[in-house]
Amino acid sequence: MLQTIGESSVDALVESTIPQSIRLRRALSLPSPSTEFELLQTLEGLAAKNEIWRTYLGMGYADCITPPVILRNVIENPAYYTPYTPYQAEVSQGRLEALFNFQTVVSDLTGLPIANASLLDEATAAAEAVNMMHSLRGDDRRRSVFVDKSCHPQTREVVLTRGRALGFDVVVGDSQRWEPTKDFFGIVLQVPGTDGALHDVRPLIERAHAEGALVTIACDLLALTLITPPGELGADVAIGSAQRFGVPLGYGGPHAAFFACTDACVRKLPGRIIGVSVDAQGNRALRMALQTREQHIRRERATSNVCTAQALLATVASMYAIYHGPQGLRAIASRVHSLAGCLAAGLRKAGIRVAHERFFDTVRVEGDRSRVETWLAEARKRKMNLRSIDETSVGVALDETTSPSDIDDLLRVFYGGSSAPFRCDDLAHIHSVALQGFERKTAYLTASVFHDNHTETKMLRYLRTLELRDLSLADSMIPLGSCTMKLTAAVEMMPITWPRFARLHPFIPSEQAAGYRELIAQLGEMLCEITGYDAMSFQPNSGAQGELAGLLVVRRYHESRGEGHRNVCLIPASAHGTNPASAAMAGMRVVVVACDEQGYVDLTDLEAKAKAHAADLSAVMVTYPSTYGIFEERIEHIAAIIHAYGGQVYLDGANLNAMVGLCRPADFGADVGHINLHKTFCIPHGGGGPGMGPIGVRAHLAPFLPRHPATGEGRPSATGPVSAAPWGSANILIISWSYIRLMGAAGLRRASEIAILNANYIADRLHAHYPVCFRGKRGHVAHECIVDTRAVKRTAGIDVDDIAKRLMDYGYHAPTMSFPIPGTLMVEPTECESQQELDRFCDAMIAIRAEIAEIEEGRAPRDDNTLKQAPHTASAVLTEHWMHPYSREKAAFPTEWVRDHKRWPFVGRIQNAVGDRNLICTCPPVVPPSELDANQ
Numbered sequence: 001m002l003q004t005i006g007e008s009s010v011d012a013l014v015e016s017t018i019p020q021s022i023r024l025r026r027a028l029s030l031p032s033p034s035t036e037f038e039l040l041q042t043l044e045g046l047a048a049k050n051e052i053w054r055t056y057l058g059m060g061y062a063d064c065i066t067p068p069v070i071l072r073n074v075i076e077n078p079a080y081y082t083p084y085t086p087y088q089a090e091v092s093q094g095r096l097e098a099l100f101n102f103q104t105v106v107s108d109l110t111g112l113p114i115a116n117a118s119l120l121d122e123a124t125a126a127a128e129a130v131n132m133m134h135s136l137r138g139d140d141r142r143r144s145v146f147v148d149k150s151c152h153p154q155t156r157e158v159v160l161t162r163g164r165a166l167g168f169d170v171v172v173g174d175s176q177r178w179e180p181t182k183d184f185f186g187i188v189l190q191v192p193g194t195d196g197a198l199h200d201v202r203p204l205i206e207r208a209h210a211e212g213a214l215v216t217i218a219c220d221l222l223a224l225t226l227i228t229p230p231g232e233l234g235a236d237v238a239i240g241s242a243q244r245f246g247v248p249l250g251y252g253g254p255h256a257a258f259f260a261c262t263d264a265c266v267r268k269l270p271g272r273i274i275g276v277s278v279d280a281q282g283n284r285a286l287r288m289a290l291q292t293r294e295q296h297i298r299r300e301r302a303t304s305n306v307c308t309a310q311a312l313l314a315t316v317a318s319m320y321a322i323y324h325g326p327q328g329l330r331a332i333a334s335r336v337h338s339l340a341g342c343l344a345a346g347l348r349k350a351g352i353r354v355a356h357e358r359f360f361d362t363v364r365v366e367g368d369r370s371r372v373e374t375w376l377a378e379a380r381k382r383k384m385n386l387r388s389i390d391e392t393s394v395g396v397a398l399d400e401t402t403s404p405s406d407i408d409d410l411l412r413v414f415y416g417g418s419s420a421p422f423r424c425d426d427l428a429h430i431h432s433v434a435l436q437g438f439e440r441k442t443a444y445l446t447a448s449v450f451h452d453n454h455t456e457t458k459m460l461r462y463l464r465t466l467e468l469r470d471l472s473l474a475d476s477m478i479p480l481g482s483c484t485m486k487l488t489a490a491v492e493m494m495p496i497t498w499p500r501f502a503r504l505h506p507f508i509p510s511e512q513a514a515g516y517r518e519l520i521a522q523l524g525e526m527l528c529e530i531t532g533y534d535a536m537s538f539q540p541n542s543g544a545q546g547e548l549a550g551l552l553v554v555r556r557y558h559e560s561r562g563e564g565h566r567n568v569c570l571i572p573a574s575a576h577g578t579n580p581a582s583a584a585m586a587g588m589r590v591v592v593v594a595c596d597e598q599g600y601v602d603l604t605d606l607e608a609k610a611k612a613h614a615a616d617l618s619a620v621m622v623t624y625p626s627t628y629g630i631f632e633e634r635i636e637h638i639a640a641i642i643h644a645y646g647g648q649v650y651l652d653g654a655n656l657n658a659m660v661g662l663c664r665p666a667d668f669g670a671d672v673g674h675i676n677l678h679k680t681f682c683i684p685h686g687g688g689g690p691g692m693g694p695i696g697v698r699a700h701l702a703p704f705l706p707r708h709p710a711t712g713e714g715r716p717s718a719t720g721p722v723s724a725a726p727w728g729s730a731n732i733l734i735i736s737w738s739y740i741r742l743m744g745a746a747g748l749r750r751a752s753e754i755a756i757l758n759a760n761y762i763a764d765r766l767h768a769h770y771p772v773c774f775r776g777k778r779g780h781v782a783h784e785c786i787v788d789t790r791a792v793k794r795t796a797g798i799d800v801d802d803i804a805k806r807l808m809d810y811g812y813h814a815p816t817m818s819f820p821i822p823g824t825l826m827v828e829p830t831e832c833e834s835q836q837e838l839d840r841f842c843d844a845m846i847a848i849r850a851e852i853a854e855i856e857e858g859r860a861p862r863d864d865n866t867l868k869q870a871p872h873t874a875s876a877v878l879t880e881h882w883m884h885p886y887s888r889e890k891a892a893f894p895t896e897w898v899r900d901h902k903r904w905p906f907v908g909r910i911q912n913a914v915g916d917r918n919l920i921c922t923c924p925p926v927v928p929p930s931e932l933d934a935n936q
Contacts, residue, residue, distance in 0.1 A: 001761045001835060005780075010753050014662060016778040017756055019633050022668040028661055029529055033744030036491040042741070043734070047500035049515035054406060055385040055505045058362050058397025059152045059194060059710075060122050060724065061252075062222075062244040063503060065400055069456045070246060070319045073463045074312070075497060078684075081312055082473035082487060084480055084813065085272075085688035089287035090279075090871050091808050093906040094466030095687040096286035099311060100274045101449060102242070102256070102318035104922040108444040109224040110238035111231025112260040114921055116271035117288075118242070118314035118689065119257040119306060120541050122218060123158035123724035125239040126151070126188055128259065128270040128304055129216040130159055131585075132237070133186030134168065135268050137214055142185040143168055148175040150193030151218055153709045154724045159188065161706075161720030165552055165587040175201070180208040190218040191230070195355070195395055196340075196362025198227070198438050205234040214265075221245060221258070221317075222400075223360040225326070225333040227438045230260075237261045241724075244399065246320030247313050248497065251516050252506030252725025253541055254690030254732055256310035256317055266290075266919065270304035272688065277915025279908035280869070281876060287910050289919060305581035308542035308678070308693075312686030319463065322453050326445040332400055336361045339407055340398050341432035342424045346411045350420070355393060359434050362397040364389065365414065378413045385508055386413075469906040470687075471813050476901075477833045477841055479762075481784040481816040481826025482576065482627055484657045484679035492682060492738040496731050506725040507710040520727055523737045524694075527675060530740075530748070531653075532666030533696030537705040539721065541728035543654060546674025546693025547582035547621075549706055549722045553672060553697060554619050554648045555586060556704040556719050566618040566646065570609055572601045574626035576652045577819060588618055599628035599774035601638060610645040617647040624665065625655045625782035627820045628774040629759070639669025648672060648701075656680040657830065658756055658783035661749025665696075672697045681736035690729050692736070754831035755783045758838060762827055763787075765842040769849040773824060784828035786821060787845075793823065796855040797862045800825060803848055808871035808905050809891065810844035811898050840897055847894060866891060871905040 007013040015023075034042065055063065066075070074080045086092030086099075099117040106115035119125045130145050145168055147156050156172055163170040175189055176199065187208050192198050205215045216237040217230040222244055230238040243255035261269055267290070275289030321329060340361050344354045347365060355364035367375070369391045376394065379386045387395035396410060404424035411420040453459045471478075478485040495501055504513055524536040540546035551569070558566040569583040572593045580590045591609055594602040601622075610617055620642045625631045632638065639649045651665045651673035657680040659665070665673050677683045678691035685691075697705060707718035708726040727733070743751065763772045763785040773786040792798045800823050804814030816826040829838055851867060854860040862868075864884055869876075872891040882888055893899045 001757060004764050005760045010757055013760065013780065014753055014756060017776060017780045017782060018631050018662055019635070021636060022663045024661065024663050024667070028745040028748065030526055030745045031741060033747055034741050036742065039491060039738055039741055040494070043495045043738070046515035046519050047495065047498055049518065050500040050504055051512040052500060052503050053383040053385050053508070053512060055508060056396045056398065057385055057387045057505050057507050058395060059154070059387070059507060060241050061249055061505050061507070062397065062399035063249060063401045064244045064246055066246045066248060066316070067320065067323050069459050069463070070316060070323065071497060073460060074316055074319060076493065077467070078474045079467045079470065079472050080315065081493070081684045081686050083470050083687045084478050084483060084485060084685050085311070086288060088804065088808070088814050089285065089910050090805065090905040090907055091471035091813060093286060094469035095311065095315065096274050097466055098315040098318050100286055101322060102314040103274060104447060105221070105318055105321045105445065106258040106260050107922045109221050109229060110219065110260040111229030111442065112235070112238055113263055114266045114269060114273070115258060115260040116269055117274050118310045119259050119271050120308070120310060120545060121253060121255060121257050121724035122152070122239060122241040123155045123721070124545070125257040125259050126155045126216065126218055127159050127162040128306065129237045129239050130163060130168065130186060130188065131166065131304065132265060132268045132270060133214040133216065136265060137212060138185040142183060144184045145170055146178060146180065146184055146187040147172045148187070148189045149173060150175065150195065150197065151188060151190040152194045154721060155190070155218060157709050157721045158724065161552070161722060164720070165555070165585065167587060175204055180211045180213050182211050184211065184213045186214045186216060188216045188218065191233070192220065192223060192360050192362065195364045195389055196359040196397070197356040197364070198358035198360065200437065202233050209234070220360065222329070222333045222336070225330045225440070225444070226337060226435060227360065227440055229440065229442070232442065236265060242314065242317035245317035247316050248502035248731065249505055250496070250502055250729070250731025251504040251513060252727055253729030254310055254313050256313035270306050272309055273921055275915045276920040277910050277912060279910050281908050283907055285907040285910045287912060287915060289915055289921065305544045305548055305578055305585045307544035307578050308691035309689040311688035312690060315687070321445065322450055322462070323459050325450050325454055328454070336398050336400060336402065337434070338428065339402050339404065339424070341430070341434055342427040343396060343398070343407050343410055344434070345427045345430045346407070346420055346422070346424070347414055349422070350415060352414055357433060358436070358438060361399070362395055364393055364395050366393045368392060374416070375413055378417055382409060382413065384410070384413065385505070471903060475903050476811050477829065477837050478813045479815045479827045479829055479841060480813070481629070481786070481828040482654055483685070483816065484676070484828060484830055485685065486682060486830040486832040488682045488684040488735060489739070489742065492735045495734050495738070501731060501734060506730070510711070516730060519737050520730065520733060523733055523740070526740050527694065527696060530660055530664070531673070531675065531696045532664035534699040535702040535705060536694050536696050538692070538694045538727045538730070538733060539706045539708065539723045540674065540693040540695060541723050542689070542691040543674055543676045543693040544578045544582055545722060546695050547578060547652065548585050549719065550650055550672045550674055550695045551583060551586035551588065551619065552719045552722065553695065553701050553704045554650065556717065557648065557701055558618060560704070560717055563646070566616050568613040568616045568618055570606065570617070570620040570642070572622060572626070574599060574601065574623065574628045574820065575621055576623040576627055576654045579621040579623070579652060583621065595628070599626065599630050600632055603634060603637065603641070606638060607641050610641050610647065614645040617642070617645045619648045619650050621650045621652060623652040623654060625658050629781045629784040629786055629826070630774050630776045631782055633777055636668045643669070654679060655783060658752055660752045661745060662752050666698060672701055677733070677736045682739040683732050683735045690732055692729055692732060694728070751831040758829040758831060758833060759783050759785055759827070761838055762829055762842060766845055769846050773821060784826055787815070787825045787827060789825055790823040792852050796852050798852050798855065798867050799823065802867040802870065805909055806848050806851070806867045806870040807844060809898070810847070810894055811901055811903055812841060812844060843895065861885060871908065873906065873908050874904045876908055
């Protein structure tokens with residue numbers, strides 16, 4: 001490999017790739033590397049410090065039972081947790097069907113026609129709903145949004161954080177006493193409320209609509225199997241968390257939020273939508289619909305900065321619904337509601353006040369201050385967590401794991417430690433009116449998939465069927481640039497499903513999560529050493545969320561100095577695609593800085609724009625190494641220019657995989673930056689989520705890191721919360737902690753070196769066939785390279801899509817297409833791949849170039865060749881009438897390796913425009929695929 005690159009050693013390669021002035025000349029100070037056996041022993045010790053109490057806190061989180069067939073075959077299955085976001089739909093049909101099913105679950109249960117494929121969590125989904133309502137109804141006069149106090153506390157706080165950044169007036173109040181006016185573009189309600197109450201919100205919704213406002217309802221999917229759905233109440237938007245549909249608590253995540261809306265809102269709907277289209281042979285095919293809404297395409301004009309969704313967890317939730325079916329879900333909900341009714345009846349028998357007549361699973365119990373303190377103390381003695389709503393009331397939220405004996409124990413708490421004179425079973429006959437007036441009358445989950453898979457045998461086979469329609473890291477390298485698709489070691493995944501990590505509610509007292517808190521603190525210290533930052537926040541649960549959080553921290557810093565007017569964010573053209581959208585969501589004005597022909601930031605343009613905006617300069621966002629795949633030679637000078645004009649330097653950590661152990665962001669001028677733990681630090685992509693994007697900051701920004709209402713942690717100067725849980729998706733922090741502990745300082749440095757080696761090897765092997773767009777001043781790329789395929793469009797009529805689809809026939813997922821430069825492919829091999837795998841990929845690319853040469857030389861027609869017809873499905877190859885000028889063998893088995901390892905694309909090339917013109921996002925289709933008009 002070194003001979004191909006033209007370097008004598010890996011050290012020499014790194015020396016000639018990374019600018020000397022920023023090189024780290026010492027080893028990182030990290031714990032000694034562990035063996036896998038030692039790691040599991042250490043984690044067992046940390047898990048033992050976590051305590052599993054019976055927890056009745058609610059607030060959008062509920063313990064649940066993950067069916068083992070789903071736990072083993074989805075959450076613990078690399079074929080499900082290692083694929084990438086399904087941009088290449090032909091080799092993602094299994095994942096797409098799972099997400100399509102999720103959308104159907106959400107749409108059916110909420111009573112709204114359109115649902116997306118998941119968002120990060122309930123609180124941020126509410127914030128996205130507010131932003132969408134403003135984009136649809138807001139104007140210079142309508143700058144206010146009303147948020148009901150019955151919404152979960154974390155939801156209210158996240159909406160306040162996001163609304164403040166965008167200049168919205170967020171009014172929190174009691175919806176039972178509030179009247180909408182024309183100053184409001186939207187309102188946010190919670191049904192049932194955070195304290196369990198069910199109120200009739202239809203009159204309020206009608207009044208809001210009459211004043212021109214839109215209405216969002218935060219809701220509970222399990223409750224919606226029994227109560228009137230938001231769509232029938234008149235809501236425009238419904239949001240919430242699908243966590244209780246089989247997704248472990250995990251001390252806060254990862255969980256899939258949901259978002260549904262009316263047809264009128266679809267073009268502004270945040271996140272990804274899976275829709276139906278047709279392939280080249282006219283067969284039904286799924287793909288991501290309306291992709292031009294994606295934030296990295298829209299940039300600063302995007303309606304959201306949402307990037308990472310929660311695809312893996314949405315898949316789990318959809319499979320939970322499929323496994324139980326509508327009758328099973330209703331039975332679970334009825335049982336939970338019945339137990340809540342028994343608890344309420346038992347309390348009333350003792351003369352204890354239950355605040356609400358109407359509720360689903362949460363009972364609010366009222367008493368004087370002394371009684372409340374006694375109840376809470378008695379609960380703690382019995383290792384129960386009750387929610388202290390205020391000084392005179394407690395909340396008890398039940399879930400799928402609650403049993404009649406738990407109700408008996410709860411009654412003992414309220415009976416002063418004595419047994420009640422009856423048992424839960426004795427109360428079951430009492431007629432409950434708790435849902436009277438709210439009963440659901442409409443059917444849901446009527447599609448066949450929700451009725452055909454209720455045995456484990458059928459469920460297992462359905463999961464396997466979908467698995468075989470996807471391409472994952474279990475099959476071959478996924479060479480996506482700027483995405484760092486490295487395989488997660490099995491030992492890193494094992495602990496996340498251990499009960500003492502998986503079953504903890506995020507709002508339990510800190511002493512019950514001592515193992516988690518210790519692990520998180522250690523991970524923070526290790527990441528600070530790796531990056532040079534002084535403090536970390538683990539609240540952001542995606543990279544884009546980290547970008548937003550970091551920029552909000554910068555804004556708070558400027559405000560603390562009396563310079564809150566600073567709102568200009570400079571962003572080089574070589575920056576990561578989400579940066580402009582994140583800056584816009586943080587309320588900043590984006591000013592793009594040019595790059596020169598070599599791909600470096602144009603320092604003259606940078607300084608001119610920094611000077612021109614000196615009075616208002618807030619920050620620069622730099623991706624390092626850049627999205628062009630090179631290390632900026634004068635990164636320190638860039639930082640110095642920004643600092644000289646009063647700005648802060650935000651370093652996007654998307655490409656940190658080329659830096660760990662070799663250089664540190666804070667050492668060369670970065671003030672703040674996020675770390676994509678789902679890239680460099682091995683959290684798997686899960687088909688489009690989960691992710692984590694913690695932010696690191698220098699000491700002067702530490703006081704402004706996000707706080708959270710559930711913990712009370714954070715300084716008065718802190719930024720408001722940006723995610724629903726205090727430590728984001730805490731459960732998957734175990735993976736990154738394990739990765740660092742396994743690798744140690746030397747291993748992490750070696751990983752960065754090999755990532756650079758592998759990228760340069762691919763660049764130099766392919767360069768004679770496809771030019772590489774950018775190289776550093778000494779002729780090398782960083783951890784990724786941009787392969788230029790634009791010339792063959794002119795010479796053979798072949799575009800980048802054709803090459804991407806043909807790669808599927810060779811057994812590979814395509815590299816990143818047309819980003820950051822249209823008509824190119826960006827390749828990032830990571831350190832995980834062997835030379836044999838790199839050679840197979842390069843051989844495939846070179847063979848495809850030879851097929852293009854056949855077209856250029858007239859030996860193959862321009863309109864009917866292996867690339868234009870790719871990918872080739874089994875049914876297309878085995879058709880009775882083969883009409884193409886090339887052989888079936890060449891179509892399907894272009895190499896011997898493919899013959900032995902063939903993974904057939906499930907569908908042929910998808911016609912995206914057909915699906916966008918005929919938007920179908922739930923099953924069964926409204927219009928059969930055969931009736932879709934490809935020519936309309």
